[in-house]
Amino acid sequence: MASNIEIKYIEKSTIDSVDFSNLPFGSVFSDHMLECDFVNGEWKIPVIKPYTPITLDPSSKIFHYGQSIFEGMKAYKDSDENTMLFRPLENFKRLNKSAERLMIPAIPEAIFMDGLKKLLEIDNQWIPKNEGSSLYIRPFMFASGNGFHASPANAYKFVICTAPSGAYFAGKIKVLIEEKYARAANGGVGFAKAGGNYAAQFYPTQLAIEKGYNQVIWTDDNTHQYIEEAGAMNIFIRINNTLITSPTSDRILDGVTRKSIIQMSKDLNIDIEVRKISVSEVVAAAQNGSLKEMFGAGTAAVISPISGFGYQNKDYDLPELTKPYASLLKKAITDLQTNKTEDPYGWRVML
Numbered sequence: 001m002a003s004n005i006e007i008k009y010i011e012k013s014t015i016d017s018v019d020f021s022n023l024p025f026g027s028v029f030s031d032h033m034l035e036c037d038f039v040n041g042e043w044k045i046p047v048i049k050p051y052t053p054i055t056l057d058p059s060s061k062i063f064h065y066g067q068s069i070f071e072g073m074k075a076y077k078d079s080d081e082n083t084m085l086f087r088p089l090e091n092f093k094r095l096n097k098s099a100e101r102l103m104i105p106a107i108p109e110a111i112f113m114d115g116l117k118k119l120l121e122i123d124n125q126w127i128p129k130n131e132g133s134s135l136y137i138r139p140f141m142f143a144s145g146n147g148f149h150a151s152p153a154n155a156y157k158f159v160i161c162t163a164p165s166g167a168y169f170a171g172k173i174k175v176l177i178e179e180k181y182a183r184a185a186n187g188g189v190g191f192a193k194a195g196g197n198y199a200a201q202f203y204p205t206q207l208a209i210e211k212g213y214n215q216v217i218w219t220d221d222n223t224h225q226y227i228e229e230a231g232a233m234n235i236f237i238r239i240n241n242t243l244i245t246s247p248t249s250d251r252i253l254d255g256v257t258r259k260s261i262i263q264m265s266k267d268l269n270i271d272i273e274v275r276k277i278s279v280s281e282v283v284a285a286a287q288n289g290s291l292k293e294m295f296g297a298g299t300a301a302v303i304s305p306i307s308g309f310g311y312q313n314k315d316y317d318l319p320e321l322t323k324p325y326a327s328l329l330k331k332a333i334t335d336l337q338t339n340k341t342e343d344p345y346g347w348r349v350m351l
Protein backbone atom coordinates (compact mmCIF):
# COMPACT_ATOMS: atom_id res chain seq x y z
CA MET A 1 0.00 0.00 0.00
CA ALA A 2 1.40 3.35 -1.05
CA SER A 3 -0.52 5.29 1.57
CA ASN A 4 -1.21 4.77 5.23
CA ILE A 5 -4.78 3.95 6.10
CA GLU A 6 -6.18 3.89 9.60
CA ILE A 7 -8.78 1.16 10.08
CA LYS A 8 -11.56 0.95 12.66
CA TYR A 9 -13.62 -2.20 12.19
CA ILE A 10 -17.35 -2.38 12.81
CA GLU A 11 -18.29 -4.26 16.00
CA LYS A 12 -21.12 -6.20 14.45
CA SER A 13 -21.71 -6.47 10.70
CA THR A 14 -25.25 -5.77 9.43
CA ILE A 15 -24.82 -8.04 6.40
CA ASP A 16 -27.16 -10.71 7.76
CA SER A 17 -30.08 -8.28 7.53
CA VAL A 18 -29.61 -7.84 3.76
CA ASP A 19 -31.55 -9.88 1.19
CA PHE A 20 -29.01 -10.23 -1.59
CA SER A 21 -31.55 -11.89 -3.89
CA ASN A 22 -33.77 -8.81 -3.83
CA LEU A 23 -31.54 -5.75 -3.77
CA PRO A 24 -32.77 -2.22 -4.50
CA PHE A 25 -30.41 0.24 -6.22
CA GLY A 26 -28.14 2.31 -3.99
CA SER A 27 -30.11 2.32 -0.75
CA VAL A 28 -28.53 -0.43 1.38
CA PHE A 29 -25.04 0.43 2.59
CA SER A 30 -22.04 -1.74 3.37
CA ASP A 31 -20.47 -1.90 6.84
CA HIS A 32 -17.59 0.49 6.22
CA MET A 33 -16.82 3.83 4.58
CA LEU A 34 -13.59 5.67 3.83
CA GLU A 35 -13.18 9.24 5.00
CA CYS A 36 -10.23 11.56 4.41
CA ASP A 37 -9.91 15.20 5.48
CA PHE A 38 -8.16 18.05 3.72
CA VAL A 39 -7.09 20.59 6.36
CA ASN A 40 -4.27 23.13 6.59
CA GLY A 41 -3.47 22.64 2.93
CA GLU A 42 -3.03 18.89 2.95
CA TRP A 43 -4.85 15.56 2.79
CA LYS A 44 -4.58 13.73 6.12
CA ILE A 45 -4.36 9.97 6.63
CA PRO A 46 -7.55 8.30 5.31
CA VAL A 47 -9.67 6.38 7.78
CA ILE A 48 -11.83 3.35 7.07
CA LYS A 49 -14.54 3.16 9.70
CA PRO A 50 -18.10 1.94 10.25
CA TYR A 51 -20.74 3.58 8.00
CA THR A 52 -21.95 6.50 10.14
CA PRO A 53 -23.43 10.00 9.72
CA ILE A 54 -21.09 12.92 9.03
CA THR A 55 -21.43 15.85 11.44
CA LEU A 56 -20.90 19.32 9.97
CA ASP A 57 -21.07 22.90 11.18
CA PRO A 58 -24.21 24.74 9.92
CA SER A 59 -21.93 27.24 8.19
CA SER A 60 -20.08 24.51 6.25
CA LYS A 61 -19.77 25.79 2.71
CA ILE A 62 -21.26 22.67 1.16
CA PHE A 63 -24.67 23.83 2.46
CA HIS A 64 -24.41 27.36 1.08
CA TYR A 65 -22.22 27.31 -2.00
CA GLY A 66 -22.53 23.73 -3.19
CA GLN A 67 -18.91 22.75 -3.63
CA SER A 68 -19.73 19.09 -4.06
CA ILE A 69 -18.71 16.50 -6.64
CA PHE A 70 -19.04 12.76 -6.95
CA GLU A 71 -18.27 9.65 -8.97
CA GLY A 72 -20.20 6.47 -9.69
CA MET A 73 -18.49 3.14 -10.28
CA LYS A 74 -19.06 -0.56 -9.63
CA ALA A 75 -17.23 -3.59 -8.25
CA TYR A 76 -18.16 -7.04 -9.58
CA LYS A 77 -17.66 -10.64 -8.50
CA ASP A 78 -17.39 -13.52 -10.94
CA SER A 79 -18.52 -17.10 -10.29
CA ASP A 80 -15.10 -17.94 -8.80
CA GLU A 81 -15.42 -15.06 -6.31
CA ASN A 82 -12.77 -12.94 -8.04
CA THR A 83 -13.39 -9.25 -7.44
CA MET A 84 -12.89 -6.64 -10.15
CA LEU A 85 -13.35 -3.00 -11.07
CA PHE A 86 -13.96 -1.47 -14.50
CA ARG A 87 -11.58 1.30 -15.67
CA PRO A 88 -11.29 2.81 -12.15
CA LEU A 89 -8.56 5.26 -13.13
CA GLU A 90 -11.04 6.95 -15.47
CA ASN A 91 -13.23 7.75 -12.46
CA PHE A 92 -10.20 8.91 -10.47
CA LYS A 93 -9.13 11.28 -13.25
CA ARG A 94 -12.64 12.58 -13.80
CA LEU A 95 -13.13 13.27 -10.09
CA ASN A 96 -10.06 15.50 -10.16
CA LYS A 97 -11.27 17.21 -13.34
CA SER A 98 -14.52 17.99 -11.53
CA ALA A 99 -12.51 19.05 -8.45
CA GLU A 100 -10.46 21.57 -10.43
CA ARG A 101 -13.58 23.22 -11.86
CA LEU A 102 -15.26 23.49 -8.42
CA MET A 103 -12.08 24.75 -6.66
CA ILE A 104 -11.81 21.57 -4.60
CA PRO A 105 -8.26 20.28 -3.99
CA ALA A 106 -7.24 17.25 -6.08
CA ILE A 107 -7.26 13.90 -4.32
CA PRO A 108 -3.99 11.95 -4.67
CA GLU A 109 -4.21 8.71 -6.67
CA ALA A 110 -2.79 6.68 -3.75
CA ILE A 111 -5.62 7.77 -1.43
CA PHE A 112 -8.30 7.14 -4.05
CA MET A 113 -7.07 3.80 -5.42
CA ASP A 114 -5.42 2.23 -2.35
CA GLY A 115 -8.27 3.47 -0.16
CA LEU A 116 -10.87 2.01 -2.52
CA LYS A 117 -9.07 -1.33 -2.80
CA LYS A 118 -8.69 -1.61 0.97
CA LEU A 119 -12.35 -0.73 1.51
CA LEU A 120 -13.39 -3.43 -1.00
CA GLU A 121 -11.10 -5.93 0.70
CA ILE A 122 -12.68 -5.24 4.10
CA ASP A 123 -16.27 -5.25 2.77
CA ASN A 124 -15.65 -7.98 0.21
CA GLN A 125 -18.66 -10.01 1.40
CA TRP A 126 -20.87 -7.09 0.39
CA ILE A 127 -20.07 -7.45 -3.31
CA PRO A 128 -23.06 -9.34 -4.78
CA LYS A 129 -22.56 -12.41 -6.92
CA ASN A 130 -26.02 -12.60 -8.50
CA GLU A 131 -26.36 -11.92 -12.21
CA GLY A 132 -27.01 -8.22 -12.83
CA SER A 133 -26.10 -7.20 -9.28
CA SER A 134 -22.93 -5.36 -8.29
CA LEU A 135 -21.49 -3.18 -5.57
CA TYR A 136 -22.22 0.42 -6.49
CA ILE A 137 -19.37 2.67 -5.35
CA ARG A 138 -19.88 6.33 -4.58
CA PRO A 139 -16.71 8.38 -4.06
CA PHE A 140 -17.44 12.06 -3.33
CA MET A 141 -15.77 15.28 -2.17
CA PHE A 142 -17.26 18.38 -0.61
CA ALA A 143 -16.46 21.60 1.26
CA SER A 144 -16.55 20.90 4.99
CA GLY A 145 -14.88 24.20 5.92
CA ASN A 146 -16.94 26.92 7.61
CA GLY A 147 -18.06 30.49 6.96
CA PHE A 148 -20.72 32.50 5.17
CA HIS A 149 -18.19 34.20 2.93
CA ALA A 150 -18.82 33.21 -0.69
CA SER A 151 -15.37 31.83 -1.39
CA PRO A 152 -13.83 28.37 -1.58
CA ALA A 153 -13.69 26.54 1.76
CA ASN A 154 -10.43 25.87 3.59
CA ALA A 155 -11.38 22.28 4.46
CA TYR A 156 -12.78 19.37 2.44
CA LYS A 157 -13.75 15.77 2.87
CA PHE A 158 -13.22 12.87 0.49
CA VAL A 159 -15.55 9.95 1.24
CA ILE A 160 -16.23 6.56 -0.36
CA CYS A 161 -19.41 4.66 0.48
CA THR A 162 -20.63 1.49 -1.20
CA ALA A 163 -24.05 -0.03 -1.74
CA PRO A 164 -24.78 -3.59 -2.91
CA SER A 165 -27.27 -3.05 -5.73
CA GLY A 166 -29.57 -4.85 -8.09
CA ALA A 167 -30.18 -3.72 -11.66
CA TYR A 168 -30.99 0.00 -11.95
CA PHE A 169 -33.88 0.09 -14.38
CA ALA A 170 -36.45 -2.44 -15.43
CA GLY A 171 -38.31 -1.68 -18.61
CA LYS A 172 -38.04 0.89 -21.34
CA ILE A 173 -38.37 4.61 -20.76
CA LYS A 174 -40.34 7.23 -22.61
CA VAL A 175 -38.54 10.55 -22.94
CA LEU A 176 -39.38 14.18 -23.66
CA ILE A 177 -37.06 16.29 -25.82
CA GLU A 178 -36.51 19.47 -23.80
CA GLU A 179 -37.21 22.81 -25.48
CA LYS A 180 -36.97 25.28 -22.62
CA TYR A 181 -34.67 24.18 -19.79
CA ALA A 182 -31.01 23.20 -20.06
CA ARG A 183 -28.83 21.05 -17.80
CA ALA A 184 -25.61 22.76 -18.79
CA ALA A 185 -24.28 25.81 -20.60
CA ASN A 186 -21.10 26.76 -22.43
CA GLY A 187 -18.43 27.67 -19.92
CA GLY A 188 -20.42 26.04 -17.13
CA VAL A 189 -20.01 22.83 -15.15
CA GLY A 190 -21.91 20.30 -17.28
CA PHE A 191 -18.77 18.23 -17.89
CA ALA A 192 -18.21 17.90 -14.14
CA LYS A 193 -20.06 15.48 -11.87
CA ALA A 194 -21.09 18.39 -9.66
CA GLY A 195 -24.03 17.82 -7.30
CA GLY A 196 -25.75 21.01 -8.40
CA ASN A 197 -26.12 19.75 -11.96
CA TYR A 198 -28.52 17.10 -10.70
CA ALA A 199 -30.43 19.45 -8.42
CA ALA A 200 -31.07 21.64 -11.47
CA GLN A 201 -32.39 18.66 -13.47
CA PHE A 202 -35.07 17.66 -10.98
CA TYR A 203 -37.61 20.40 -11.75
CA PRO A 204 -37.69 20.05 -15.57
CA THR A 205 -37.73 16.26 -15.09
CA GLN A 206 -40.72 16.55 -12.75
CA LEU A 207 -42.56 18.62 -15.37
CA ALA A 208 -41.87 15.88 -17.93
CA ILE A 209 -43.10 13.20 -15.49
CA GLU A 210 -46.33 15.15 -15.03
CA LYS A 211 -46.79 15.02 -18.81
CA GLY A 212 -46.39 11.23 -18.78
CA TYR A 213 -42.69 10.82 -19.61
CA ASN A 214 -39.99 9.16 -17.53
CA GLN A 215 -37.02 11.30 -18.41
CA VAL A 216 -35.82 14.41 -20.26
CA ILE A 217 -33.59 14.45 -23.34
CA TRP A 218 -31.37 17.49 -22.88
CA THR A 219 -30.71 19.70 -25.84
CA ASP A 220 -28.12 22.47 -26.20
CA ASP A 221 -28.87 25.49 -24.02
CA ASN A 222 -28.53 27.99 -26.83
CA THR A 223 -30.78 26.73 -29.64
CA HIS A 224 -32.37 23.51 -28.24
CA GLN A 225 -31.78 22.10 -31.74
CA TYR A 226 -29.16 19.49 -30.82
CA ILE A 227 -29.49 16.41 -28.65
CA GLU A 228 -26.96 16.16 -25.83
CA GLU A 229 -27.80 13.74 -23.00
CA ALA A 230 -30.57 11.46 -21.71
CA GLY A 231 -31.30 12.42 -18.09
CA ALA A 232 -28.06 11.68 -16.25
CA MET A 233 -26.82 9.39 -19.01
CA ASN A 234 -25.06 9.85 -22.32
CA ILE A 235 -27.23 9.22 -25.36
CA PHE A 236 -26.93 6.93 -28.38
CA ILE A 237 -29.24 7.08 -31.38
CA ARG A 238 -29.41 4.47 -34.12
CA ILE A 239 -30.52 5.62 -37.56
CA ASN A 240 -30.64 2.69 -40.02
CA ASN A 241 -27.56 0.75 -38.95
CA THR A 242 -25.47 3.68 -37.77
CA LEU A 243 -25.09 4.45 -34.10
CA ILE A 244 -24.57 8.14 -33.30
CA THR A 245 -23.54 9.87 -30.08
CA SER A 246 -22.91 13.54 -29.40
CA PRO A 247 -19.32 14.73 -28.99
CA THR A 248 -18.29 15.66 -25.44
CA SER A 249 -17.95 19.34 -24.63
CA ASP A 250 -18.22 21.78 -21.71
CA ARG A 251 -21.86 20.71 -21.48
CA ILE A 252 -21.64 16.95 -21.86
CA LEU A 253 -20.27 14.52 -19.33
CA ASP A 254 -17.45 12.34 -20.65
CA GLY A 255 -18.96 9.01 -19.60
CA VAL A 256 -16.85 5.89 -19.13
CA THR A 257 -19.74 3.76 -20.43
CA ARG A 258 -20.06 6.04 -23.49
CA LYS A 259 -16.42 5.78 -24.46
CA SER A 260 -16.38 2.02 -23.82
CA ILE A 261 -19.42 1.62 -26.11
CA ILE A 262 -17.76 3.69 -28.83
CA GLN A 263 -14.69 1.44 -28.74
CA MET A 264 -16.63 -1.84 -28.50
CA SER A 265 -18.99 -0.84 -31.33
CA LYS A 266 -16.00 -0.42 -33.63
CA ASP A 267 -14.74 -3.87 -32.67
CA LEU A 268 -18.21 -5.41 -33.15
CA ASN A 269 -18.33 -3.86 -36.64
CA ILE A 270 -21.17 -1.53 -35.70
CA ASP A 271 -20.94 1.68 -37.67
CA ILE A 272 -20.46 4.42 -35.06
CA GLU A 273 -20.34 8.19 -35.50
CA VAL A 274 -19.45 10.81 -32.90
CA ARG A 275 -21.11 13.98 -34.12
CA LYS A 276 -23.80 16.51 -33.37
CA ILE A 277 -27.32 15.11 -33.72
CA SER A 278 -30.09 17.56 -34.50
CA VAL A 279 -33.61 17.14 -33.18
CA SER A 280 -34.95 17.64 -36.72
CA GLU A 281 -32.82 14.74 -37.99
CA VAL A 282 -34.22 12.45 -35.28
CA VAL A 283 -37.82 13.55 -35.90
CA ALA A 284 -37.40 13.05 -39.67
CA ALA A 285 -35.87 9.60 -39.06
CA ALA A 286 -38.80 8.67 -36.80
CA GLN A 287 -41.22 9.80 -39.52
CA ASN A 288 -39.55 7.90 -42.35
CA GLY A 289 -38.91 4.75 -40.32
CA SER A 290 -35.09 4.93 -40.26
CA LEU A 291 -34.95 5.67 -36.52
CA LYS A 292 -34.31 2.24 -35.02
CA GLU A 293 -33.13 2.78 -31.43
CA MET A 294 -32.34 5.32 -28.77
CA PHE A 295 -30.69 4.49 -25.47
CA GLY A 296 -29.00 6.08 -22.50
CA ALA A 297 -25.59 4.87 -21.28
CA GLY A 298 -24.07 5.19 -17.83
CA THR A 299 -22.54 3.14 -15.02
CA ALA A 300 -25.74 2.72 -12.98
CA ALA A 301 -28.09 1.37 -15.68
CA VAL A 302 -25.31 0.42 -18.16
CA ILE A 303 -27.72 0.79 -21.11
CA SER A 304 -31.26 2.05 -20.75
CA PRO A 305 -33.43 1.54 -23.85
CA ILE A 306 -35.92 4.23 -24.86
CA SER A 307 -39.33 3.19 -26.19
CA GLY A 308 -40.34 6.52 -27.68
CA PHE A 309 -40.06 10.29 -27.39
CA GLY A 310 -42.22 13.37 -27.24
CA TYR A 311 -41.44 16.58 -29.10
CA GLN A 312 -43.63 19.64 -29.70
CA ASN A 313 -46.79 17.91 -28.45
CA LYS A 314 -46.32 14.86 -30.66
CA ASP A 315 -45.27 11.38 -29.60
CA TYR A 316 -43.03 9.15 -31.67
CA ASP A 317 -42.68 5.42 -31.00
CA LEU A 318 -39.58 3.40 -31.68
CA PRO A 319 -39.87 -0.05 -33.26
CA GLU A 320 -39.50 -3.28 -31.25
CA LEU A 321 -36.41 -4.95 -32.69
CA THR A 322 -35.52 -8.59 -32.19
CA LYS A 323 -31.77 -7.93 -31.98
CA PRO A 324 -31.28 -4.33 -30.87
CA TYR A 325 -27.77 -2.90 -30.59
CA ALA A 326 -28.73 -1.94 -27.02
CA SER A 327 -28.94 -5.61 -25.95
CA LEU A 328 -25.88 -6.64 -27.95
CA LEU A 329 -23.77 -3.86 -26.44
CA LYS A 330 -25.14 -4.29 -22.93
CA LYS A 331 -24.20 -7.96 -23.00
CA ALA A 332 -20.77 -7.25 -24.45
CA ILE A 333 -19.94 -4.62 -21.82
CA THR A 334 -21.35 -6.49 -18.80
CA ASP A 335 -19.65 -9.74 -19.89
CA LEU A 336 -16.38 -7.85 -20.01
CA GLN A 337 -17.04 -6.17 -16.65
CA THR A 338 -17.87 -9.47 -14.94
CA ASN A 339 -15.00 -11.54 -16.36
CA LYS A 340 -17.10 -13.65 -18.71
CA THR A 341 -15.11 -12.67 -21.81
CA GLU A 342 -11.58 -11.72 -22.76
CA ASP A 343 -10.55 -8.15 -22.06
CA PRO A 344 -8.48 -7.03 -25.05
CA TYR A 345 -8.54 -3.44 -23.78
CA GLY A 346 -7.05 -3.89 -20.30
CA TRP A 347 -10.16 -2.27 -18.76
CA ARG A 348 -10.77 -4.86 -16.06
CA VAL A 349 -8.82 -4.39 -12.85
CA MET A 350 -8.71 -7.56 -10.76
CA LEU A 351 -8.40 -7.01 -7.02
Ligand SMILES: *Cc1c(COP(=O)(O)O)cnc(C)c1O
Nearest residue numbers: 232233234253255256257298299
Ligand atom coordinates in the same frame (compact mmCIF):
# COMPACT_ATOMS: atom_id res chain seq x y z
C1 LIG B 1 -22.33 10.00 -14.64
C2 LIG B 1 -22.99 10.58 -15.84
C3 LIG B 1 -22.96 9.95 -17.09
C4 LIG B 1 -22.40 8.57 -17.31
O1 LIG B 1 -21.05 8.45 -16.98
P1 LIG B 1 -20.44 7.01 -16.72
O2 LIG B 1 -18.99 7.27 -16.50
O3 LIG B 1 -20.68 6.19 -17.92
O4 LIG B 1 -21.12 6.47 -15.52
C5 LIG B 1 -23.52 10.61 -18.19
N1 LIG B 1 -24.09 11.81 -18.05
C6 LIG B 1 -24.15 12.44 -16.87
C7 LIG B 1 -24.79 13.77 -16.80
C8 LIG B 1 -23.61 11.84 -15.73
O5 LIG B 1 -23.69 12.44 -14.55
